[in-house]
Amino acid sequence: MNNGYDRGDEESFITDIKEFEKGFDLYLGSKKIAKQICKSVRSRYGGDLLDSAKLVGEKDGKKNYRITHSLRLPKFLIDDIISYEGNIIQIKKIGKKITGRDLSTGKTIMLEDHKDKLRRMKKVGSIKESAETDLIAATENEIQVLDPETDEVVTIPKPYFIDDFNKNKIKVIKTDSGLIALSATFKEKK
Structure with missing residues:
Protein backbone atom coordinates (compact mmCIF):
# COMPACT_ATOMS: atom_id res chain seq x y z
CA MET A 1 0.00 0.00 0.00
CA LEU A 73 -7.61 -12.21 12.82
CA PRO A 74 -7.75 -16.01 12.70
CA LYS A 75 -6.08 -17.92 15.49
CA PHE A 76 -3.94 -19.89 13.04
CA LEU A 77 -1.00 -19.03 10.79
CA ILE A 78 0.40 -20.52 7.59
CA ASP A 79 2.23 -23.81 8.32
CA ASP A 80 0.27 -24.41 11.53
CA ILE A 81 -1.03 -27.95 11.82
CA ILE A 82 -4.62 -28.27 13.00
CA SER A 83 -7.05 -31.00 13.87
CA TYR A 84 -10.50 -30.58 12.32
CA GLU A 85 -13.28 -33.18 12.13
CA GLY A 86 -10.81 -36.06 12.52
CA ASN A 87 -8.38 -34.75 9.90
CA ILE A 88 -4.87 -33.43 10.50
CA ILE A 89 -4.39 -30.44 8.19
CA GLN A 90 -1.39 -28.25 7.43
CA ILE A 91 -2.51 -24.68 6.69
CA LYS A 92 -1.04 -23.53 3.36
CA LYS A 93 -2.95 -20.28 2.68
CA ILE A 94 -5.16 -17.94 4.69
CA GLY A 95 -7.56 -15.48 3.10
CA LYS A 96 -11.33 -15.42 2.91
CA LYS A 97 -10.99 -19.20 3.09
CA ILE A 98 -8.36 -21.33 4.77
CA THR A 99 -6.58 -23.67 2.35
CA GLY A 100 -4.78 -26.66 3.78
CA ARG A 101 -3.35 -30.06 3.00
CA ASP A 102 -4.75 -33.19 4.65
CA LEU A 103 -1.57 -34.85 5.92
CA SER A 104 -2.99 -38.38 5.67
CA THR A 105 -4.41 -38.18 2.12
CA GLY A 106 -2.51 -35.29 0.53
CA LYS A 107 -5.74 -33.72 -0.68
CA THR A 108 -6.30 -29.98 -0.64
CA ILE A 109 -8.92 -28.86 1.87
CA MET A 110 -10.80 -25.54 1.64
CA LEU A 111 -12.31 -24.32 4.91
CA GLU A 112 -14.66 -21.37 5.22
CA ASP A 113 -13.41 -18.93 7.83
CA HIS A 114 -16.58 -19.14 9.94
CA LYS A 115 -16.57 -18.69 13.70
CA ASP A 116 -18.38 -21.99 14.31
CA LYS A 117 -15.80 -23.91 12.27
CA LEU A 118 -12.89 -22.06 13.89
CA ARG A 119 -14.14 -23.13 17.32
CA ARG A 120 -13.94 -26.78 16.24
CA MET A 121 -10.37 -26.43 14.92
CA LYS A 122 -7.53 -27.16 17.31
CA LYS A 123 -3.88 -26.32 16.73
CA VAL A 124 -1.71 -29.39 17.26
CA GLY A 125 1.61 -27.91 16.19
CA SER A 126 3.53 -26.02 13.55
CA ILE A 127 6.01 -26.93 10.82
CA LYS A 128 8.54 -24.86 12.78
CA GLU A 129 8.35 -27.51 15.53
CA SER A 130 9.13 -30.41 13.17
CA ALA A 131 12.26 -32.51 13.42
CA GLU A 132 14.04 -34.76 10.96
CA THR A 133 14.31 -38.40 11.95
CA ASP A 134 15.12 -41.83 10.52
CA LEU A 135 12.60 -43.84 8.53
CA ILE A 136 13.19 -47.41 9.70
CA ALA A 137 10.62 -49.48 7.78
CA ALA A 138 7.47 -49.16 5.70
CA THR A 139 4.59 -51.59 5.20
CA GLU A 140 1.40 -51.15 3.20
CA ASN A 141 -0.38 -49.17 5.96
CA GLU A 142 2.29 -48.17 8.50
CA ILE A 143 5.80 -46.82 8.83
CA GLN A 144 8.30 -47.06 11.63
CA VAL A 145 10.36 -44.01 12.58
CA LEU A 146 12.65 -43.04 15.41
CA ASP A 147 11.09 -40.65 17.90
CA PRO A 148 13.42 -37.62 17.63
CA GLU A 149 13.27 -36.99 21.39
CA THR A 150 13.52 -40.51 22.82
CA ASP A 151 15.16 -42.48 19.95
CA GLU A 152 12.48 -45.16 20.42
CA VAL A 153 11.02 -46.88 17.34
CA VAL A 154 7.45 -45.67 16.83
CA THR A 155 4.86 -47.08 14.41
CA ILE A 156 2.58 -44.50 12.78
CA PRO A 157 0.06 -44.57 9.90
CA LYS A 158 1.71 -44.53 6.50
CA PRO A 159 1.28 -41.09 4.92
CA TYR A 160 0.29 -40.66 1.28
CA PHE A 161 3.72 -39.44 0.12
CA ILE A 162 5.82 -42.44 1.25
CA ASP A 163 5.33 -44.29 -2.08
CA ASP A 164 7.58 -41.74 -3.80
CA PHE A 165 10.00 -41.65 -0.89
CA ASN A 166 13.54 -42.85 -1.67
CA LYS A 167 15.48 -41.49 1.31
CA ASN A 168 15.86 -42.80 4.83
CA LYS A 169 15.04 -39.47 6.51
CA ILE A 170 11.61 -38.00 7.19
CA LYS A 171 10.26 -34.93 8.99
CA VAL A 172 7.84 -35.49 11.85
CA ILE A 173 6.02 -33.39 14.39
CA LYS A 174 5.19 -34.56 17.89
CA THR A 175 1.61 -33.90 19.02
CA ASP A 176 -0.55 -34.96 21.96
CA SER A 177 -1.83 -37.85 19.82
CA GLY A 178 1.64 -39.00 18.69
CA LEU A 179 4.02 -38.41 15.81
CA ILE A 180 2.78 -37.15 12.44
CA ALA A 181 4.87 -37.53 9.28
CA LEU A 182 5.34 -34.43 7.13
CA SER A 183 6.09 -34.25 3.44
CA ALA A 184 8.99 -32.08 2.30
CA THR A 185 6.97 -31.16 -0.80
CA PHE A 186 3.26 -31.23 -1.41
CA LYS A 187 2.16 -32.85 -4.63
CA GLU A 188 -1.57 -33.30 -5.06
CA LYS A 189 -2.48 -36.96 -4.66
CA LYS A 190 -4.29 -38.23 -7.73
Missing part, protein backbone atom coordinates in the same frame (compact mmCIF):
# COMPACT_ATOMS: atom_id res chain seq x y z
CA ASN A 2 1.35 3.43 -0.90
CA ASN A 3 1.93 6.07 1.72
CA GLY A 4 -1.34 8.06 1.88
CA TYR A 5 0.41 11.23 2.98
CA ASP A 6 2.71 11.17 -0.07
CA ARG A 7 -0.38 10.89 -2.29
CA GLY A 8 -1.90 14.03 -0.80
CA ASP A 9 -4.11 12.59 1.97
CA GLU A 10 -3.15 14.92 4.80
CA GLU A 11 -5.27 12.96 7.29
CA SER A 12 -3.28 9.73 6.85
CA PHE A 13 -1.70 9.61 10.30
CA ILE A 14 -2.12 7.65 13.53
CA THR A 15 -3.62 9.76 16.30
CA ASP A 16 -3.52 7.16 19.08
CA ILE A 17 -2.71 3.51 19.84
CA LYS A 18 -4.30 1.64 22.74
CA GLU A 19 -3.27 -1.90 23.74
CA PHE A 20 -5.67 -4.41 25.27
CA GLU A 21 -5.37 -8.01 26.44
CA LYS A 22 -6.74 -9.42 23.16
CA GLY A 23 -5.44 -6.85 20.71
CA PHE A 24 -5.08 -3.14 20.15
CA ASP A 25 -6.91 -0.14 18.74
CA LEU A 26 -5.39 2.18 16.15
CA TYR A 27 -6.94 5.62 15.73
CA LEU A 28 -6.34 7.05 12.26
CA GLY A 29 -7.06 10.48 10.82
CA SER A 30 -8.32 9.12 7.48
CA LYS A 31 -11.38 6.88 7.11
CA LYS A 32 -10.18 5.84 3.65
CA ILE A 33 -6.72 4.78 4.84
CA ALA A 34 -8.23 2.91 7.81
CA LYS A 35 -10.47 0.90 5.47
CA GLN A 36 -7.56 0.18 3.08
CA ILE A 37 -5.37 -1.08 5.93
CA CYS A 38 -8.11 -3.39 7.22
CA LYS A 39 -8.85 -4.78 3.75
CA SER A 40 -5.15 -5.32 3.04
CA VAL A 41 -4.51 -7.13 6.33
CA ARG A 42 -7.66 -9.24 5.92
CA SER A 43 -6.77 -10.27 2.35
CA ARG A 44 -3.38 -11.47 3.56
CA TYR A 45 -4.26 -13.10 6.89
CA GLY A 46 -8.02 -13.70 6.71
CA GLY A 47 -10.37 -12.98 9.58
CA ASP A 48 -13.64 -11.17 10.22
CA LEU A 49 -14.05 -7.49 9.35
CA LEU A 50 -16.98 -5.55 10.79
CA ASP A 51 -17.67 -1.88 10.06
CA SER A 52 -19.89 0.41 12.11
CA ALA A 53 -20.64 4.14 12.11
CA LYS A 54 -21.66 6.41 14.97
CA LEU A 55 -22.99 9.93 14.52
CA VAL A 56 -20.70 12.25 16.51
CA GLY A 57 -21.96 15.66 15.37
CA GLU A 58 -22.69 18.01 12.50
CA LYS A 59 -20.61 20.68 10.80
CA ASP A 60 -21.99 23.07 8.18
CA GLY A 61 -25.10 20.90 7.82
CA LYS A 62 -23.07 17.73 7.15
CA LYS A 63 -23.30 14.83 9.57
CA ASN A 64 -19.97 13.61 10.94
CA TYR A 65 -19.57 9.94 11.76
CA ARG A 66 -16.92 8.03 13.66
CA ILE A 67 -16.22 4.88 11.69
CA THR A 68 -15.04 1.77 13.50
CA HIS A 69 -13.42 -1.09 11.60
CA SER A 70 -13.10 -4.19 13.75
CA LEU A 71 -10.72 -6.80 12.34
CA ARG A 72 -10.48 -10.11 14.17
Whole structure:
Protein backbone atom coordinates (compact mmCIF):
# COMPACT_ATOMS: atom_id res chain seq x y z
CA MET A 1 0.00 0.00 0.00
CA ASN A 2 1.35 3.43 -0.90
CA ASN A 3 1.93 6.07 1.72
CA GLY A 4 -1.34 8.06 1.88
CA TYR A 5 0.41 11.23 2.98
CA ASP A 6 2.71 11.17 -0.07
CA ARG A 7 -0.38 10.89 -2.29
CA GLY A 8 -1.90 14.03 -0.80
CA ASP A 9 -4.11 12.59 1.97
CA GLU A 10 -3.15 14.92 4.80
CA GLU A 11 -5.27 12.96 7.29
CA SER A 12 -3.28 9.73 6.85
CA PHE A 13 -1.70 9.61 10.30
CA ILE A 14 -2.12 7.65 13.53
CA THR A 15 -3.62 9.76 16.30
CA ASP A 16 -3.52 7.16 19.08
CA ILE A 17 -2.71 3.51 19.84
CA LYS A 18 -4.30 1.64 22.74
CA GLU A 19 -3.27 -1.90 23.74
CA PHE A 20 -5.67 -4.41 25.27
CA GLU A 21 -5.37 -8.01 26.44
CA LYS A 22 -6.74 -9.42 23.16
CA GLY A 23 -5.44 -6.85 20.71
CA PHE A 24 -5.08 -3.14 20.15
CA ASP A 25 -6.91 -0.14 18.74
CA LEU A 26 -5.39 2.18 16.15
CA TYR A 27 -6.94 5.62 15.73
CA LEU A 28 -6.34 7.05 12.26
CA GLY A 29 -7.06 10.48 10.82
CA SER A 30 -8.32 9.12 7.48
CA LYS A 31 -11.38 6.88 7.11
CA LYS A 32 -10.18 5.84 3.65
CA ILE A 33 -6.72 4.78 4.84
CA ALA A 34 -8.23 2.91 7.81
CA LYS A 35 -10.47 0.90 5.47
CA GLN A 36 -7.56 0.18 3.08
CA ILE A 37 -5.37 -1.08 5.93
CA CYS A 38 -8.11 -3.39 7.22
CA LYS A 39 -8.85 -4.78 3.75
CA SER A 40 -5.15 -5.32 3.04
CA VAL A 41 -4.51 -7.13 6.33
CA ARG A 42 -7.66 -9.24 5.92
CA SER A 43 -6.77 -10.27 2.35
CA ARG A 44 -3.38 -11.47 3.56
CA TYR A 45 -4.26 -13.10 6.89
CA GLY A 46 -8.02 -13.70 6.71
CA GLY A 47 -10.37 -12.98 9.58
CA ASP A 48 -13.64 -11.17 10.22
CA LEU A 49 -14.05 -7.49 9.35
CA LEU A 50 -16.98 -5.55 10.79
CA ASP A 51 -17.67 -1.88 10.06
CA SER A 52 -19.89 0.41 12.11
CA ALA A 53 -20.64 4.14 12.11
CA LYS A 54 -21.66 6.41 14.97
CA LEU A 55 -22.99 9.93 14.52
CA VAL A 56 -20.70 12.25 16.51
CA GLY A 57 -21.96 15.66 15.37
CA GLU A 58 -22.69 18.01 12.50
CA LYS A 59 -20.61 20.68 10.80
CA ASP A 60 -21.99 23.07 8.18
CA GLY A 61 -25.10 20.90 7.82
CA LYS A 62 -23.07 17.73 7.15
CA LYS A 63 -23.30 14.83 9.57
CA ASN A 64 -19.97 13.61 10.94
CA TYR A 65 -19.57 9.94 11.76
CA ARG A 66 -16.92 8.03 13.66
CA ILE A 67 -16.22 4.88 11.69
CA THR A 68 -15.04 1.77 13.50
CA HIS A 69 -13.42 -1.09 11.60
CA SER A 70 -13.10 -4.19 13.75
CA LEU A 71 -10.72 -6.80 12.34
CA ARG A 72 -10.48 -10.11 14.17
CA LEU A 73 -7.61 -12.21 12.82
CA PRO A 74 -7.75 -16.01 12.70
CA LYS A 75 -6.08 -17.92 15.49
CA PHE A 76 -3.94 -19.89 13.04
CA LEU A 77 -1.00 -19.03 10.79
CA ILE A 78 0.40 -20.52 7.59
CA ASP A 79 2.23 -23.81 8.32
CA ASP A 80 0.27 -24.41 11.53
CA ILE A 81 -1.03 -27.95 11.82
CA ILE A 82 -4.62 -28.27 13.00
CA SER A 83 -7.05 -31.00 13.87
CA TYR A 84 -10.50 -30.58 12.32
CA GLU A 85 -13.28 -33.18 12.13
CA GLY A 86 -10.81 -36.06 12.52
CA ASN A 87 -8.38 -34.75 9.90
CA ILE A 88 -4.87 -33.43 10.50
CA ILE A 89 -4.39 -30.44 8.19
CA GLN A 90 -1.39 -28.25 7.43
CA ILE A 91 -2.51 -24.68 6.69
CA LYS A 92 -1.04 -23.53 3.36
CA LYS A 93 -2.95 -20.28 2.68
CA ILE A 94 -5.16 -17.94 4.69
CA GLY A 95 -7.56 -15.48 3.10
CA LYS A 96 -11.33 -15.42 2.91
CA LYS A 97 -10.99 -19.20 3.09
CA ILE A 98 -8.36 -21.33 4.77
CA THR A 99 -6.58 -23.67 2.35
CA GLY A 100 -4.78 -26.66 3.78
CA ARG A 101 -3.35 -30.06 3.00
CA ASP A 102 -4.75 -33.19 4.65
CA LEU A 103 -1.57 -34.85 5.92
CA SER A 104 -2.99 -38.38 5.67
CA THR A 105 -4.41 -38.18 2.12
CA GLY A 106 -2.51 -35.29 0.53
CA LYS A 107 -5.74 -33.72 -0.68
CA THR A 108 -6.30 -29.98 -0.64
CA ILE A 109 -8.92 -28.86 1.87
CA MET A 110 -10.80 -25.54 1.64
CA LEU A 111 -12.31 -24.32 4.91
CA GLU A 112 -14.66 -21.37 5.22
CA ASP A 113 -13.41 -18.93 7.83
CA HIS A 114 -16.58 -19.14 9.94
CA LYS A 115 -16.57 -18.69 13.70
CA ASP A 116 -18.38 -21.99 14.31
CA LYS A 117 -15.80 -23.91 12.27
CA LEU A 118 -12.89 -22.06 13.89
CA ARG A 119 -14.14 -23.13 17.32
CA ARG A 120 -13.94 -26.78 16.24
CA MET A 121 -10.37 -26.43 14.92
CA LYS A 122 -7.53 -27.16 17.31
CA LYS A 123 -3.88 -26.32 16.73
CA VAL A 124 -1.71 -29.39 17.26
CA GLY A 125 1.61 -27.91 16.19
CA SER A 126 3.53 -26.02 13.55
CA ILE A 127 6.01 -26.93 10.82
CA LYS A 128 8.54 -24.86 12.78
CA GLU A 129 8.35 -27.51 15.53
CA SER A 130 9.13 -30.41 13.17
CA ALA A 131 12.26 -32.51 13.42
CA GLU A 132 14.04 -34.76 10.96
CA THR A 133 14.31 -38.40 11.95
CA ASP A 134 15.12 -41.83 10.52
CA LEU A 135 12.60 -43.84 8.53
CA ILE A 136 13.19 -47.41 9.70
CA ALA A 137 10.62 -49.48 7.78
CA ALA A 138 7.47 -49.16 5.70
CA THR A 139 4.59 -51.59 5.20
CA GLU A 140 1.40 -51.15 3.20
CA ASN A 141 -0.38 -49.17 5.96
CA GLU A 142 2.29 -48.17 8.50
CA ILE A 143 5.80 -46.82 8.83
CA GLN A 144 8.30 -47.06 11.63
CA VAL A 145 10.36 -44.01 12.58
CA LEU A 146 12.65 -43.04 15.41
CA ASP A 147 11.09 -40.65 17.90
CA PRO A 148 13.42 -37.62 17.63
CA GLU A 149 13.27 -36.99 21.39
CA THR A 150 13.52 -40.51 22.82
CA ASP A 151 15.16 -42.48 19.95
CA GLU A 152 12.48 -45.16 20.42
CA VAL A 153 11.02 -46.88 17.34
CA VAL A 154 7.45 -45.67 16.83
CA THR A 155 4.86 -47.08 14.41
CA ILE A 156 2.58 -44.50 12.78
CA PRO A 157 0.06 -44.57 9.90
CA LYS A 158 1.71 -44.53 6.50
CA PRO A 159 1.28 -41.09 4.92
CA TYR A 160 0.29 -40.66 1.28
CA PHE A 161 3.72 -39.44 0.12
CA ILE A 162 5.82 -42.44 1.25
CA ASP A 163 5.33 -44.29 -2.08
CA ASP A 164 7.58 -41.74 -3.80
CA PHE A 165 10.00 -41.65 -0.89
CA ASN A 166 13.54 -42.85 -1.67
CA LYS A 167 15.48 -41.49 1.31
CA ASN A 168 15.86 -42.80 4.83
CA LYS A 169 15.04 -39.47 6.51
CA ILE A 170 11.61 -38.00 7.19
CA LYS A 171 10.26 -34.93 8.99
CA VAL A 172 7.84 -35.49 11.85
CA ILE A 173 6.02 -33.39 14.39
CA LYS A 174 5.19 -34.56 17.89
CA THR A 175 1.61 -33.90 19.02
CA ASP A 176 -0.55 -34.96 21.96
CA SER A 177 -1.83 -37.85 19.82
CA GLY A 178 1.64 -39.00 18.69
CA LEU A 179 4.02 -38.41 15.81
CA ILE A 180 2.78 -37.15 12.44
CA ALA A 181 4.87 -37.53 9.28
CA LEU A 182 5.34 -34.43 7.13
CA SER A 183 6.09 -34.25 3.44
CA ALA A 184 8.99 -32.08 2.30
CA THR A 185 6.97 -31.16 -0.80
CA PHE A 186 3.26 -31.23 -1.41
CA LYS A 187 2.16 -32.85 -4.63
CA GLU A 188 -1.57 -33.30 -5.06
CA LYS A 189 -2.48 -36.96 -4.66
CA LYS A 190 -4.29 -38.23 -7.73
